[in-house]
Amino acid sequence: MIRTSLRYHRPATPEESTAILVEYAGDVVVLGGGTMILPMMHRAEVEAGHIVDLRGLGLATVTEEGRYVRIGAMVTYGDLLDSDVVAREAPLLRRMAGAITGGNQLRNLATAGGAACYGNPSSDVPAVLVALGATMCLHGPAGERRVPAAEFFVDAFRTAVGGGEFLMWMEVPRLVVEVGYHKLKLCEGSGPIVTAAVVRDGGRTIATVGAASVTPLRFDLTSCVDSGVDTVDELIRDGVVNPWTDVLADGRYRRDVAGAVVRRAVADLREG
Amino acid sequence: MTAMVPASAGSSRREPALGAVEQTRRKHGDQLLVGRGGYLDDHEPPGTLHAAILRSPHPHARIRSVDASAARRCRSVRAVVTGAEALSLAEPLPHFFDPSLVGGRTTTVRVLAVDKVRYVGDPVAAVVADSLADAEAALDAIDVDYEILPAVVDAEDALAEGAPTVFDEWGDNVLIRFPFAEGDPARALAMAPHVIADEIRIQRYQTAPMEPRGYLAHWEPTGKLTLYASTQIPHPLRTNLSTIFGLSEDRIRVVATRLGGAFGHKFNGYPEEPLVCLLSRMTGAPVKWVETRADSLLVGAREYIHRFSVGFDDDGRILAITDRIIGNIGCLATWGGWSMTYPAGMTLPGPYLVSDYDIESIAVVTNKAPWNGARGYGKESATVAIERMVDLVAAELGMDPVEVRRRNLIPPERFPHWTVAKHLDSGDYRGALDKVVELAGYHRQRELQRDAREQGRTRGVGVAFELTPEGGDFAGSYVRGFDTSTVRVSPSGAVTVLTGVTSLGTGSDTGIAALVARELGLTVDAVSILQGDTDSCPYGFGNFSARSLATGGGAAVLAAREVRERMALAAGVLLDTPPEGLVFAGGHVHTADGGRSIAFGAVAEQVYRRAYAVPGLDQPLLEATKVDRPRNLTHQPDEHGRMSAYPTFPYSTHVAVVDVDAETGQVRLLDYTCVEDCGVQINPRFVASQIYGAIAMGVGGALFEELPYDSAGQPLARTFTQYLVPRANDLPAIRLDHQCTPSPYTLLGTKGAGQSGVGGAAASLASAVNDALAPLGVRITTMPLSPPTVLRAIRSGGKP
Known part of the structure; x- marks a missing residue:
């Protein structure tokens, strides 16, 4: 249960929203869909006296x-x-x-x-x-x-x-680009362990790897994709220097599979 | 007291074939489908207050002091109680199953921790407020001064010399050792042409019922205590409350509400049961507490290490096994989950004919949260271990694992068959194996596997045989193997069954109603069933060990027969015919020649209206209460030192096909086949749904369900984003068939269908994944077979 007394705000303009966020700084949260923030408030992992609902x-x-x-x-x-x-x-x-x-x-x-x-x-x-x-x-x-x-x-x-x-x-x-995507998870109920989105725009092929590190990592695959030489794994492995660890998968696993996930996203791109 | 019944005598218990049991859908299933079932948390009498519990953040600490004075001043707080304050208000909690009954150590558990906390989550204090939010907020105002003590979280660490002790007075961390031995295994191993020694580790995981536990107590000023409880076992819960509060049992009413899953997680013995009662007495108002998911995920249920040796000959015949089983049961509590270490050893050597074996199952305490019961009850652990042994034998000899199983299964002519702790009732084990091989297209799957391997895929086919002892009876505790049912006919002809067994949503209530309906020639709709209310139902032991039909169901049938006999006497008078040939069918009582009949309801009405007034109408008690139990229980060791605490032994065979992604370690379950034998099926629809659910649970346990702790003793899975349970897309359609070898020892020939499948699924998946990895020279001995574990094994290339 949300333990704090909570004031609900539904501002009608961006300026009003910002004013509330400034006024209650440190004691206010923004409500979007609420699927993350509300359970966290119920578990007392986040405490706030004010909640700003953006739906207005x-x-x-x-x-x-x-x-x-x-x-x-x-x-x-x-x-x-x-x-x-x-x-x-x-x-x-x-x-x-x-x-x-x-x-x-x-x-x-x-x-x-x-x-x-x-x-x-x-x-x-x-x-x-x-x-x-x-x-x-x-x-x-x-x-x-x-x-x-x-x-x-x-x-x-x-x-x-x-x-x-x-x-x-x-x-x-709105770019006319070719894309490929692959998401690796442990099972249906698991959050993403590693994702890869590959975008080919003009002559360049760029992979963005998610969930492997604290923030998304970008890799220029142009040379390895064009040369046909399968050096993707090495490139990715070397790039994931500080892999993310959580309860579901440690950093070592994420680093070990990131290359395969990227290759699958590339294959997905090729298959259209 | 020995209660073994020879097969012939047992068979005579079974009645000549009656008509078929009406096959209906679940009673009130429509209400469940539309969300109107009504669970514990839907009960909220006016004025209900809400309880929140302060739990230990430390795995092991001494409580120096608790200062709750600030909490008492928090908004809407009505009462606060600490462990020290509760000492004079509640006696120690009775154990669900006290380990000292079977020679183990024990401890005294209070409603709240007093001197020490022994696991993260140990209840320390409780607050009652007008709202749950206010109660939880007030928890922050309770100041506990802890002296942190060294904690032990790993079972092998706990066994090591000089380990911190969870219970200082014990001197070490061993709760109990269960030995199961026959023959001369040391000699047999020494003589065996081949011996393999290995181990398998099974992770801590649980059953994750969708509805967590919850309790709502109202201790009225009149002294009457009512507890609504999301529990499987209302009557012993009432007895416990009587003991804890010194309140006569007749003044206590426990009502087990509809359960949204239970699986053993809702056995009684938890401190929150008396705690809400105490808080209601302190506040004079109804008090409710509902388990959060984080609380729920504290409850352990399984965590084992099996270290085994198996000796065998060139033909794959198993000559001897040894298995040293270590169960990390967490802290000992009054919830009885520790006792699962007994079946974890007792079930061995499973369905196989092995004359020399030495099994020891050791329950070890640590500073993890305690176990409660869990579907499988340790038998699933034994299945994973013995099936692993058989697979290793097959691999060593280059034999087909099905053939090795065939050669070692107990043949049909050996039943009933004694091992040191089991008297196996009946079975056609080879038949069930052959049937699953046929149904799974096993040999075709092997061909497809060869093709897949040629195409570079990592395909595995796994086989498992699961033996599932059921109906456990433990004299001296309230975990008993008998139960009681009443059948009552009202003047309108409405039939009510009141029984001491409870239903977890499995459909056993519908099954019992259908059995009574058959006896009385009625439809299932004409029979209602009342369970879980201690004010109206006969004393019973609730639900565990797949016992409902073999105990409460049998008792209901016997009671219905007694009522039928009295109604037949009355109908004979009313129809002016001898009662012997009367037939109860289609809602009427018919003369033997079918010429005349009287409605069932009319007989009842006439009995109530005219008994003693009409000559011959002199049996107006249209109600009977009966007890029934499976035979085949041996409570005291016989002259060979053998006893059997489980009367029935359903079994199942499993074939799983998996693809392992060698780059990511992901396991995809492609195909699943099961053949089960639970004896006579009362309603195959409900049997099938039990098997499907159990297989899903076993798949989850094999592949990803886990309750990890860090090395400091903190639990890491607090929500379903960390505790992964299988969803529909994780499972293939399950091919299921049945075989029936009736139990000679139960009234209806049933053996129980509530647990079969968990162990078979876990074992067949372990078998399939290891089969898939075999060409890589890799094997996995640690469960779950999650992608990180599988990939680590693959990358190791078989090196440890």
């Missing part, structure tokens, strides 16, 4: 904005799966959403933006955002701030979101 801000939409697909912070995995725009313009997001661990309840409540802001290394979302070159659009005391996904994930459970800031939306470039 109109952030639950997927829209096409020029060169970008804009994904609101309140867009659920289910929304991603239902979106024609995502299917057409950002199919990797759809792949990721279709492969998350959890059933209908999670798909209908949990948000990709929330997962990004939680910053769990063992998550499906960060590596895919980095792979797509997404931009994280934050709102804070100084107004809007745009952070490339590659710089957004700072450490385990730490992101670039600063005091008074919250995620408004994510902008994913």
